[in-house]
Amino acid sequence: MKIEIINRSHHALPTYATPASAGVDLRANLDEPVVLHSMERRLIPTGLFIALPEGYEAQVRPRSGLALKKGIGLLNSPGTIDADYRGEIGVILINLSSEDFVINDGERIAQMVIARHEQAEWIDVDVLNETERGSGGFGHTGV
Numbered sequence: 001m002k003i004e005i006i007n008r009s010h011h012a013l014p015t016y017a018t019p020a021s022a023g024v025d026l027r028a029n030l031d032e033p034v035v036l037h038s039m040e041r042r043l044i045p046t047g048l049f050i051a052l053p054e055g056y057e058a059q060v061r062p063r064s065g066l067a068l069k070k071g072i073g074l075l076n077s078p079g080t081i082d083a084d085y086r087g088e089i090g091v092i093l094i095n096l097s098s099e100d101f102v103i104n105d106g107e108r109i110a111q112m113v114i115a116r117h118e119q120a121e122w123i124d125v126d127v128l129n130e131t132e133r134g135s136g137g138f139g140h141t142g143v
C-alpha cells in the first residue's frame with residue numbers, strides 16, 4: 001500500500017523494524033527536550049502529515065517498552081487518524097510513573113498501525129437475535 005506523507009520532522013520517514021512488524025515507530029519532533037512530570041500529559045508533535053486512502057485508518061498505540069520500563073502511556077489508546085485528516089500527527093503522552101520523564105528529539109514515543117475499516121449501516125430493530133452469551137459481559141465469559 002502506498003501512502004502519501006509529508007515529513008517536516010528532523011528525522012527519516014518511519015520504517016518497519018522487521019518484515020513482520022505491524023507498526024512503525026513514531027518519533028518526537030522537538031526543538032528542545034520536554035520534561036513530562038508525574039501524572040502530566042502533553043501533546044508531542046511528530047512532524048508527520050499523511051493522506052490515507054478511504055477505508056483505512058492509522059492507529060496510534062503505546063510502545064510496550066516505554067510503558068513497562070518508564071510508565072509512559074497514551075491517553076487515547078489507540079488514537080485514530082481518519083482518512084480525511086490532514087493535520088500533523090500528534091501523540092498524547094502521559095507519565096503514569098512517580099518520576100519525571102525527559103522526551104528528547106527523535107525519541108520513539110509511539111507506534112502507528114495502518115488498518116482497514118468498514119462503516120456500518122445501522123438497521124433499527126425492536127429485538128436482537130438471541131445468543132448463548134446473551135447480555136453477559138465484563139468477565140461473564142470465563143475466569
